[in-house]
Amino acid sequence: MAGDRPQEAGPEQASPDQRIGEFELIKRYLAPLASDPGSLGLTDDAAVYAPHDGHELVLTKDMLAADVHFFADDPPEAIAAKALRVNLSDLSAKGAVPTAYLLGLGLPDDWREDWLERFCCGLSGDQSAFNVVLLGGDTIRTGEGLQISVTAIGETPVGTAVRRSGAAPGDLLYVTGTIGDAAAGLKARLDPGFAHRMGLSESDHRHILDRYLLPQPKVKLGGAVRASASAAMDISDGLLADAAHLARASDVDLLLELADVPLSSALTAISKADQPTFQACLNGGDDYEILACVPEDRASTFEADSRKAGCPVTRIGKVTPGSGHLQLQGADGPLPIDQFPGFQHF
Amino acid sequence: MAGDRPQEAGPEQASPDQRIGEFELIKRYLAPLASDPGSLGLTDDAAVYAPHDGHELVLTKDMLAADVHFFADDPPEAIAAKALRVNLSDLSAKGAVPTAYLLGLGLPDDWREDWLERFCCGLSGDQSAFNVVLLGGDTIRTGEGLQISVTAIGETPVGTAVRRSGAAPGDLLYVTGTIGDAAAGLKARLDPGFAHRMGLSESDHRHILDRYLLPQPKVKLGGAVRASASAAMDISDGLLADAAHLARASDVDLLLELADVPLSSALTAISKADQPTFQACLNGGDDYEILACVPEDRASTFEADSRKAGCPVTRIGKVTPGSGHLQLQGADGPLPIDQFPGFQHF
Structure with a gap:
């Protein structure tokens, strides 16, 4: 989505300071992370995903805000990794195998391309480390600080996801x-x-x-x-x-x-x-x-x-x-x- | 997730001004929206979702920021509806039937309970109107303005999702x-x-x-x-x-x-x-x-x-x-x- 902005200005428009627009940003930095065919190369409105036979999805979504969940001046690689990892942690605790994620990236007004490049390096490293791929998402300008929202997808054989609610006396x-x-x-x-x-x-x-x-x-x-x-x-x-x-x-x-x-x-x-x-x-x-x-x-x-x-x-x-x-x-x-x-x- | 906050303070803690904490917020306002058993009543780390037989998922994720994608003083019901609807629009264009969504809600420091109640009313109305349910998500304090991230899920019979890429001369x-x-x-x-x-x-x-x-x-x-x-x-x-x-x-x-x-x-x-x-x-x-x-x-x-x-x-x-x-x-x-x-x- 784009276009919906009270100020009639957004990250999608050519910036006066010559920073790249949203499309170029996606193409240059995010599309290389989206190797799953279901991501449709991040060029479509949505992604397509089918769980493996006999499996169901486990879904989790954690948001992180600058200077609330991380320091804005942390290394961009670490911010990216943290945003992904806190979600993978939820999936693991349910016994699920992480497979993919969607990324919502809310950039502050003063975002820089070299920062973004390093952020995507962090994602790329963790994609290899944890065997997950980028499936889709959204990039916006927040008007304020950096905000990251990850929706992570894992799979378990149908009916085997572990809840918080199954503990019994004697365990x-x-x-x-x-x-x-x-x-x-x-x-x-x-x-x-x-x-x-x-x-x-x-x-x-x-x-x-x-x-x-x-x-x-x-x-x-x-x-x-x-x-x-x-x-x-x-x-x-x-x-x-x-x-x-x-x-x-x-x-x-x-x-x-x-x-x-x-x-x-x-x-x-x-x-x-x-x-x-x-x-x-x-x-x-x-x-x-x-x-x-x-x-x-x-x-x-x-x-x-x-x-x-x-x-x-x-x-x-x-x-x-x-x-x-x-x-x-x-x-x-x-x-x-x-x-x-x-x-x-x- | 919670606990990870540079200031060692977040929406999850008892507020000095007696506002409700995150758990009470979820229980009082969001849990009633989560009628699908896969949501686990929003009391777990993740949600469980299985597409209908022969169907695959279509996933989309749009973020909205106050005073970028809506006006902060818009009616809360309308802000909620817009956040959901821009995602449902993506799914419809792929030929998918929307079924569920995850909500990431980043609240500003000055959030008010009556605002949240009206926001959830907006979600509830649209859940009925569009036959979707809340499956999971996250609530954080952004430290700045309101930020909303919705991941919407739809289903299509396997292989039938409509792409941007299929147009042919003569169409x-x-x-x-x-x-x-x-x-x-x-x-x-x-x-x-x-x-x-x-x-x-x-x-x-x-x-x-x-x-x-x-x-x-x-x-x-x-x-x-x-x-x-x-x-x-x-x-x-x-x-x-x-x-x-x-x-x-x-x-x-x-x-x-x-x-x-x-x-x-x-x-x-x-x-x-x-x-x-x-x-x-x-x-x-x-x-x-x-x-x-x-x-x-x-x-x-x-x-x-x-x-x-x-x-x-x-x-x-x-x-x-x-x-x-x-x-x-x-x-x-x-x-x-x-x-x-x-x-x-x-």
């Missing part, structure tokens, strides 16, 4: 990776003294910054999730907030052993330096790890599958009968969850 | 509705003296304002397009610009008879008052009418089907052998297209 609770790093990385971005105050090594400091900048979605775990998990989701709002969401959706209680939550050396350092900051990071979100409930008789298979996939999991608790609550077990007994920093997320 | 060129009204409506919105200067009656004035505010996608024509059209697209960039796109995609020439382009009484009045303004409106875009090429032996069927569907079509030209150019035929012979106001759209 074990697992998580991938380490928790809290991205939230610590955001604090470090906002506060130049953070790393020093927390006593972080240079490599710990780099680690948390990287984890904020560039999520590592556990796409390779999708098969194991589908094969073994009774319920799963990715952690974006924060470990405790999301565990509570899963408990509610499944109408069970989750008992989470705080001491078992896997930590990077950076988070371990923060936990020694400043407990409230550590606890805020633990539930700070942006982890894009997978939280999964697995029936006990599938646990060893799930653990083995996850190791094989290169996404090892850690058991951090279990599912108990209940009515949708999260219970926290600390070193010295139960912790009152409503006093946990950052838990009142909504 | 006839048709258009639905009347052309130029929305562009005139935008001029009237921006210039309080416009209607008077153009000698528009009050009802003509209302008509063009309505056409800008609320597109009327020709969803009911989808079946006729699929049954008869060799190529089709919706008109969003402007009749001449889009006809040129279709000519290029099909690698044919299009001969368009300007005198045959269907006009409302408002546009007829403008053509008498001010030819340059009239010509700018004619190619101003935002029409969301369908431009279709139809083989001559299907023409009477297409015309009859379109009448039955309540979307009558007008023949405005024909397809000739060529290499992707649009030729304009005026009352006094060929018109040089590059002198047509607004044609240099890209």
Whole structure:
């Protein structure tokens, strides 16, 4: 679409500063990313997509805004990758194999062609890394800051997508990776003294910054999730907030052993330096790890599958009968969850 | 997704001004729109969708930004409807039956609950009118103005989606509705003296304002397009610009008879008052009418089907052998297209 603009001016028109128009932009930078025949070379109004025989689609859509979900001056490659990866993370948690995506790109008034070229490089790299293709989308001028909207498509054999709602008492609770790093990385971005105050090594400091900048979605775990998990989701709002969401959706209680939550050396350092900051990071979100409930008789298979996939999991608790609550077990007994920093997320 | 926000604050958190959080917003206003079981009640990370047997998906994604694609102070119901309708228009032009959509809603900092309620009313009305359901999406705070991103899903029997690229010499060129009204409506919105200067009656004035505010996608024509059209697209960039796109995609020439382009009484009045303004409106875009090429032996069927569907079509030209150019035929012979106001759209 185009043409509909109160100011009667838009990215589609020849710019007085000689920047390329929307068509040239699509042709030069986006069309090379659209290798699927269903994308119709991005020259049509829509894309055509048929799932593989016996499969259905899993669809997710996440929006990101400059200076809300990323810093406007982040490397364009990283912004592109983050926009795609947060969506792939959702698909993996449902046990789906990502296949394609549509991109909505809202450019600020001062967009530059070299920025766009690097943004598309980031997409291209991730398309190779995650085996997905650009299927279609839209490019507009926002009139304000950069806005990105990705709709990602995955597939699962019909009826096998994993919900948040399937957990049953007796299931074990697992998580991938380490928790809290991205939230610590955001604090470090906002506060130049953070790393020093927390006593972080240079490599710990780099680690948390990287984890904020560039999520590592556990796409390779999708098969194991589908094969073994009774319920799963990715952690974006924060470990405790999301565990509570899963408990509610499944109408069970989750008992989470705080001491078992896997930590990077950076988070371990923060936990020694400043407990409230550590606890805020633990539930700070942006982890894009997978939280999964697995029936006990599938646990060893799930653990083995996850190791094989290169996404090892850690058991951090279990599912108990209940009515949708999260219970926290600390070193010295139960912790009152409503006093946990950052838990009142909504 | 949530949690990823440089300022460590977002729409998901309890607002100091007591506005509802993201979860309550979804539950109260958006979940009632998500009646399809595949939407998982909007409580999961993703939606599940399986096309009907023998069908494939047609996917389109249009973004709209406040004060670029609509006025921020337009009625919220109309903003919602426009965001959905511009996407449905794309699907109809491909011969697809719209079924569902995902909504990305980027709210400005000063969003109000009563605004959101009216926005969702607009969606609800259009869901009934066009028989589509909300399947999933995302709600964020943009940090700036309102941004809307809709991914719409339609279905066609496998292999029957109509492209821009199928036109062949000898085909006839048709258009639905009347052309130029929305562009005139935008001029009237921006210039309080416009209607008077153009000698528009009050009802003509209302008509063009309505056409800008609320597109009327020709969803009911989808079946006729699929049954008869060799190529089709919706008109969003402007009749001449889009006809040129279709000519290029099909690698044919299009001969368009300007005198045959269907006009409302408002546009007829403008053509008498001010030819340059009239010509700018004619190619101003935002029409969301369908431009279709139809083989001559299907023409009477297409015309009859379109009448039955309540979307009558007008023949405005024909397809000739060529290499992707649009030729304009005026009352006094060929018109040089590059002198047509607004044609240099890209």
